[in-house]
Amino acid sequence: MTDPADRDLGLDRDIPRRDLLNGVLWSAAAAASPLDRLLGAAGPEPYPPALTGLRGSTDGSFEAAHKLRDQTMPPEWATPRDTGEKYDLVVVGAGISGLAAAHFFRKRSGPRARVLIVDNHDDFGGHARRNEFTVDGRKLIGYGGTQSIDTPGSYSPVAKALLAELGIDTAKFNQAYDQRFAERFHLGSGFFFDRETFGVDRLVSRAEGEAWPAVIARMPFEPDVRTDLVRLFASTTDYLAAMSAAGRKRALLRMSYLVYLRDHVKLSPRAIPFFQSWTHDLYGVGIDAINALDCKALGFPGFDGLGLDPAPIPGQGASASRIEEEPYIFHFPDGNASVARLLVRRLVPGSIPGSTMEDVVTAPCHYGLLDRAANGTRIRLASTAIRVREDRGGITIAYVRGGKAESVRASRVVLACWHGVIPHLCPELPGEQRTALRYGVKVPLLYTNVALRNWKAVAAAKVADVKAPGSYWTSAMIDFPVSLGSYRFSTGPDQPVLLFMERTPCKPGLPEKEQHRIGRNELLATPFSTYERQIRSQLTRMFGPFGFDAVRDVAGITVNRWSHGYAYEYNALEDPIFPPGKAPHEIARQPFGRIAIANADAAAFAYTDAAIDQADRAVRELTRPPAQRG
Numbered sequence: 001m002t003d004p005a006d007r008d009l010g011l012d013r014d015i016p017r018r019d020l021l022n023g024v025l026w027s028a029a030a031a032a033s034p035l036d037r038l039l040g041a042a043g044p045e046p047y048p049p050a051l052t053g054l055r056g057s058t059d060g061s062f063e064a065a066h067k068l069r070d071q072t073m074p075p076e077w078a079t080p081r082d083t084g085e086k087y088d089l090v091v092v093g094a095g096i097s098g099l100a101a102a103h104f105f106r107k108r109s110g111p112r113a114r115v116l117i118v119d120n121h122d123d124f125g126g127h128a129r130r131n132e133f134t135v136d137g138r139k140l141i142g143y144g145g146t147q148s149i150d151t152p153g154s155y156s157p158v159a160k161a162l163l164a165e166l167g168i169d170t171a172k173f174n175q176a177y178d179q180r181f182a183e184r185f186h187l188g189s190g191f192f193f194d195r196e197t198f199g200v201d202r203l204v205s206r207a208e209g210e211a212w213p214a215v216i217a218r219m220p221f222e223p224d225v226r227t228d229l230v231r232l233f234a235s236t237t238d239y240l241a242a243m244s245a246a247g248r249k250r251a252l253l254r255m256s257y258l259v260y261l262r263d264h265v266k267l268s269p270r271a272i273p274f275f276q277s278w279t280h281d282l283y284g285v286g287i288d289a290i291n292a293l294d295c296k297a298l299g300f301p302g303f304d305g306l307g308l309d310p311a312p313i314p315g316q317g318a319s320a321s322r323i324e325e326e327p328y329i330f331h332f333p334d335g336n337a338s339v340a341r342l343l344v345r346r347l348v349p350g351s352i353p354g355s356t357m358e359d360v361v362t363a364p365c366h367y368g369l370l371d372r373a374a375n376g377t378r379i380r381l382a383s384t385a386i387r388v389r390e391d392r393g394g395i396t397i398a399y400v401r402g403g404k405a406e407s408v409r410a411s412r413v414v415l416a417c418w419h420g421v422i423p424h425l426c427p428e429l430p431g432e433q434r435t436a437l438r439y440g441v442k443v444p445l446l447y448t449n450v451a452l453r454n455w456k457a458v459a460a461a462k463v464a465d466v467k468a469p470g471s472y473w474t475s476a477m478i479d480f481p482v483s484l485g486s487y488r489f490s491t492g493p494d495q496p497v498l499l500f501m502e503r504t505p506c507k508p509g510l511p512e513k514e515q516h517r518i519g520r521n522e523l524l525a526t527p528f529s530t531y532e533r534q535i536r537s538q539l540t541r542m543f544g545p546f547g548f549d550a551v552r553d554v555a556g557i558t559v560n561r562w563s564h565g566y567a568y569e570y571n572a573l574e575d576p577i578f579p580p581g582k583a584p585h586e587i588a589r590q591p592f593g594r595i596a597i598a599n600a601d602a603a604a605f606a607y608t609d610a611a612i613d614q615a616d617r618a619v620r621e622l623t624r625p626p627a628q629r630g
């Protein structure tokens, strides 16, 4: 089978994918720059969630920061224009942490407090990003980043209280999330075997609860490899019999799942590629870089005979501790963008009409209201902070907007941006803190929404989600079946739906951080046309045999590029176990003067509650009486 030609894939078709705003092509609008139009300086009110094509960290959002990093800023940025604006608090970063910090600060300082939030992106929410499509007259709402409220039962009292204050009652997802969706449409899980890796293109589905031997019998492996896989999935063998009970968990923590499968299970090398990407969605790297103990916590096969006690041990990945505590159903149609929107609704009254967690789903956002002088809180988008300095009894914050540097003054600052940026904003920080801020490397990844006119082919394939371990996109799945407020999920295969696809551009075999650095460069160098071709080609190869036609069925595409994605979490294979208080993220997040540090990086934990908790800590540091400050 050869790759389908571009025409057969529909690459020449006019679908919403390239710089469309509310269905109006940028090029069709007047002479103002796209940025001006987006910010409402010209033309109709902007609405970034409806932009399609390449989103996430878009072109235009990171260039100023990279010039700062590379010390190639134009000389005029050294003398920014003073706007004359003064604030009680400036927050750098409009992600959930920055928005929560503004909220906590106003609660502590009173409603007269004046706050400015700046963010380099054209939309607020940071990773909590909303994607919208209109297909055949129907609105489809998807998530472009932060997916779900993960195990809310384990949230801190502060994070739980914030959700409650925003009107989020997680119990409502028990009804909103259609938990019988897969059963009703007879959808199981699928595995796509690509010919480059496995010799043939084949989609193999596994019905819920179907025994592994029957599934493995349909996989394109030689008989001896199938036998080996059956042994792995069924096994009660103790593959670490030579080790003491106490030493096993420590050994699994220090060996990758790849090493475990290869050297201890002695699984056929031809079977190992089947598992390679199983850790991508959670960690952004494959099984070569993730310890076997975390993989056991994730439910991967091969551990049943080891008799391990299930309690996590020191050094075990933080993400693994969350597995299976609660169902994964706490999902707004736009993911945690709804959390960000509920915060914005509070911070800028009138910007997002309504009052409940239900009505926020379909409520519009009036972006033109976010940065008005009359607001108690102003949100200034497409503005990249380039300098934060204490001087003259206050703090000067310089940022670049539309290619020009401006400055404002503040009494306090929360840096709710990424750790790696902070040494460039504040070069006078102590050397140890700057080193600690640079320790982690954020995880690069692509979150893609493909709007389909119908999902008949997916239903015919009998899969709700597909792992594609050898393919460009290593997973694909039908959107979460959530109907909330007046928003209704697709009622059947003949209705439009979003198909979510994910890629993490890792480089197996290298240390994790190196994989992330190389992957980030790949993301920044890849044009949207490549992503689109890979999407259409892979969907055709996976679902073509079940009736999928990329030309007919694809109605829109948004690729969310997160070159600086998940916060770095310590990797038991590479990082030491740090003594309490001495971990890099703890050294990095120390306040200095009247500047405090929030963001999920400050917790070394890539979750929404971490972003909230760090905002709370940062605001407490800034608002406690001077005598109690360190």
Ligand SMILES: Cc1cc2nc3c(=O)[nH]c(=O)nc-3n(C[C@H](O)[C@H](O)[C@H](O)COP(=O)(O)OP(=O)(O)OC[C@H]3O[C@@H](n4cnc5c(N)ncnc54)[C@H](O)[C@@H]3O)c2cc1C
Pocket (backbone or CB within 6 Å): 065, 092, 093, 094, 095, 096, 097, 098, 118, 119, 120, 121, 125, 126, 127, 128, 144, 145, 146, 147, 148, 149, 150, 383, 384, 385, 386, 416, 417, 418, 421, 445, 447, 562, 564, 565, 566, 567, 598, 599, 600, 601, 606, 607, 608, 609, 611
């Ligand atoms: C693809 C993806 C999926 C995820 N899924 C989940 C999930 O399902 N559940 C979950 O709990 N967590 C998830 N996360 C983790 C997510 O990062 C956190 O939950 C949380 O949203 C992080 O919020 P934050 O405010 O700390 O950081 P961010 O959301 O990264 O916000 C920081 C903001 O600061 C901005 N900034 C950086 N430098 C500057 C500068 N110099 N000037 C101005 N602004 C700047 C950034 O551009 C960004 O907008 C996911 C993350 C990603 C990337």
